[in-house]
Structures are given as structure tokens and as C-alpha cells.
Amino acid sequence: MPNTLNPLALIARHWQPSAKFVERAALASVVMAVVIVVTGGAVRLTESGLGCPTWPTCTAQSLTPTPAMGINGVIEFTNRMLTYVCCAVVGLAIIAARSRSPWRRDLTRFGWAQFWVVMGNAVLGGIVVLTGLNPYLVGSHFLLAAALLTVALLMWQRTREGSGAARDLVVRPVRQLAWVLVAAATALIVIGTVVTGAGPHAGDARHVARIPVDWREITQLHVDFVYIVIGLTVALWFVLRAVDGPGAARRRVVELFVVLMAQGVIGYVQYFTHLPVFVVGLHMFGACLVWIAVLRVPLALRERPYRAQDGEEAGQAAAIPAQDPAVTAATV
Known part of the structure; x- marks a missing residue:
């Protein structure tokens, strides 16, 4: 039989994880994606970006850092090793999703998407080192990590809902406003990445090329987009109130507002x-x-x-009637 040659299918024959286990495995991928971003930032902020001056080995003669390389070599090499940890966590999510009965292909596809993003970012990280921390590649390295976080979050979300076609809970103009918010937040993050590429924390104590713009001027543009995102968040909350939108959606908007306020405080503190x-x-x-x-x-x-x-999730959800989008539309 063809399936006997598929290791994932073999595992699925002998292991049936619960829906909760699959959800937690997906959540672990989200957490790991955040860890990768933070530890990558730590490499740059401790001037350890070239702690291992070559790739894929740490030096031309050694796979691991040598004592002469000091703490910077240890920090850079440790960050490289976290790629394997991330692969292991993503691999667990893939195996759990594949072994779950009934098998949901949408979940395994999200898992494999994460795997290939991790692999791509690992190669890009090596190119970053080989090019002496080219600021454009460093920024791309961060943005690809943000893409990993996006896919991981989508997989986690899908583990907590059914596999049926998506049904809108609000009318189209409200959804469009939400996507404008996402677009503005995307621009905010990209501009923040440019600030990083032009700013003083280059990733190494030696001279490293920077994006040739005034980082203070780009910071002002970054702040402008912060206000745009906050304004869109507040506007979306009022719109959801006006159309009697789902309570969960309003809570998510409030959570976003709180996170934005905290991030704004941190941003001003770091600047001043x-x-x-x-x-x-x-x-x-x-x-x-x-x-x-x-x-x-x-x-x-x-x-x-x-x-x-x-499977069993369908039976558990049957007692909870879905909100009829027509009812929501009638309130506009």
C-alpha cells in the first residue's frame, strides 16, 4: 500500500492525538515564532551579528564557536541552534495535525508552510552573515520571521474552528475597514524595520552598512502610522458597536487598543x-x-x-448556534 511508505501515515496509524493536543501544538508554534523574533533581536542588540563570521559553520575551521570568539560567538551560535528547536516544534504540529482523525488537510498545509518559511529564513540568515549584515537583508530576515508568525497564528486559529467555508458575521464595509487596519499595521511594521536598518544598533561593533536615510525622520513617519493604526482601531470599535457586531470581535479590538497603548509607551521611552x-x-x-x-x-x-x-468537535459545536450574518446585516 502507498501509505506504508509515508512516515506520517505510519505515525497516524499508531497515534491519535486529541483536538486539544493539536491546538496546543499549533500554539507552541506561535510562541516559538515570537521567540525567534526576540532572540534574533538580541543577537543584533548585543552586537553579535557576526559573532560567527561565516555560515553554515561558525568559522572556517570550526562548526561551533571557539573560546577566542567570546560571548558574541555563543549568542550568535545559540540563535542558529534555535532554528532546529523551531523545526522540532513545527514538526510536532505537522505530525499532530496529520495524525488527528479525521485528517484535516488545511491544518497540515499550514504546518508545512511554516516549515518552508523556517528553512527559507535560515538560508536568508546565512546570507545575511556572508554579506556582512547587509541592512536590507537583515530587514527581510525580520519580515520573513513576521510571515512565520502570521502562518503559525492562522494554523492555531484553524485548530479552534471547523473546516467549513468561512461565513461572514458582519457586512462588507466593516470587513473592509478591518483589512484597512491590517494594511496600515503592515506598513507600520515595514517602516519600523527601515528605522532599525537605519538606526544605531547595527548588529556588530565594527562598521556595518546602514540604510542611507535619517533614522529620526523615518521614526517620525513610523509614529505617524502608529496614530493611523490607533485611529482605525478606535473607528472599528465604534462601527462594531453601531452594527451590534460580534462580542468576540469587539473584545479583540479592545485587546488591540491596549497592546497599542503599551507598545506606544515603550516606543516613546526607548526614543527619549x-x-x-x-x-x-x-x-x-x-x-x-x-x-x-x-x-x-x-x-x-x-x-x-x-x-x-x-469528528467530535462537530458534535460539541452543534449545541452552539452560529450567528446569522443576515441578522447582523439587517442592523446596519
């Missing part, structure tokens, strides 16, 4: 205290939380019902 390393690292962590909170808003504006083939 001349970019201390710890505060900048905290700001990177906050950027992950902002992006997660932003993505959860449009995801709360639709639902995916359970189908009979989804």
Missing part, C-alpha cells in the same frame, strides 16, 4: 532614553504582540462551522 538595548528588545517583543492582536481582529469577523467529517 536614547535606545537602551533592553527597551529596544522589549519593543520588538511588543511588535509581535501588536501583529498578533491585529490579525485576530479580522479573524473574529467570520466563522468556520464544523462539518460532520470534523
Whole structure:
């Protein structure tokens, strides 16, 4: 039989994880994606970007850092090793999703998408080292990590809902406003990446090329987009109130507002205290939380019902009637 040659199918024959286990495995991938962003930031902020001056080995003669390389070599090499940890976590999510009966292909596809993003970013990270921390490649390295976080979050979301076609819970103009919010947040993160590429924390104590713009001017543009995102968040909350939108969606908007306020405070503190390393690292962590909170808003504006083939989850959800989008539309 063809399946006997498939290791994942063989595992599925002998292991049937619960729906909760699959959900937790997907959540672990989200957490690991955040860890990768934060530890990557730590490499840059501790000037360890070239702690291992070559790739894929640490030096031309050694796979691992040597004592002469000091703490910077250890930090850079440790960050490289986290790629394997990330692969293991993503691999567990893939295996759990594949072994779950009934098998949901949408979940395994999200898992494999994460795997290939991790592999691609690992190669890009090596190119970053070989090019002496080219700021454009460093920025791309971060943005690809944000893409990993996006896919991981989508997989986690899908583990908590059915495999049926998405049903909108609000009318189209409300959904469009939510996607404008996502677009503005995307621009905010990209501009923040340019600030990083032009700013003083280059990733190494030696001279490293920077993006040739005034980082203070780009910071002002970054702040302008912060206000745009906050304004869109507040506007979306009022709109959801006006159309009697889903309570979950309104809660997600409130959560986003709180995260934005906290991130704004951190941003101002780091600017007026001349970019201390710890505060900048905290700001990177906050950027992950902002992006997660932003993505959860449009995801709360639709639902995916359970189908009979989804198994026990379908029976558990049957007692909870789905909100009729026609009722929501009638309130506009």
C-alpha cells in the first residue's frame, strides 16, 4: 500500500492525538515564532551579528564557536541552534495535525508552510552573515520571521474552528475597514524595520552598512502610522458597536487598543532614553504582540462551522448556534 511508505501515515496509524493536543501544538508554534523574533533581536542588540563570521559553520575551521570568539560567538551560535528547536516544534504540529482523525488537510498545509518559511529564513540568515549584515537583508530576515508568525497564528486559529467555508458575521464595509487596519499595521511594521536598518544598533561593533536615510525622520513617519493604526482601531470599535457586531470581535479590538497603548509607551521611552538595548528588545517583543492582536481582529469577523467529517468537535459545536450574518446585516 502507498501509505506504508509515508512516515506520517505510519505515525497516524499508531497515534491519535486529541483536538486539544493539536491546538496546543499549533500554539507552541506561535510562541516559538515570537521567540525567534526576540532572540534574533538580541543577537543584533548585543552586537553579535557576526559573532560567527561565516555560515553554515561558525568559522572556517570550526562548526561551533571557539573560546577566542567570546560571548558574541555563543549568542550568535545559540540563535542558529534555535532554528532546529523551531523545526522540532513545527514538526510536532505537522505530525499532530496529520495524525488527528479525521485528517484535516488545511491544518497540515499550514504546518508545512511554516516549515518552508523556517528553512527559507535560515538560508536568508546565512546570507545575511556572508554579506556582512547587509541592512536590507537583515530587514527581510525580520519580515520573513513576521510571515512565520502570521502562518503559525492562522494554523492555531484553524485548530479552534471547523473546516467549513468561512461565513461572514458582519457586512462588507466593516470587513473592509478591518483589512484597512491590517494594511496600515503592515506598513507600520515595514517602516519600523527601515528605522532599525537605519538606526544605531547595527548588529556588530565594527562598521556595518546602514540604510542611507535619517533614522529620526523615518521614526517620525513610523509614529505617524502608529496614530493611523490607533485611529482605525478606535473607528472599528465604534462601527462594531453601531452594527451590534460580534462580542468576540469587539473584545479583540479592545485587546488591540491596549497592546497599542503599551507598545506606544515603550516606543516613546526607548526614543527619549536614547535606545537602551533592553527597551529596544522589549519593543520588538511588543511588535509581535501588536501583529498578533491585529490579525485576530479580522479573524473574529467570520466563522468556520464544523462539518460532520470534523469528528467530535462537530458534535460539541452543534449545541452552539452560529450567528446569522443576515441578522447582523439587517442592523446596519
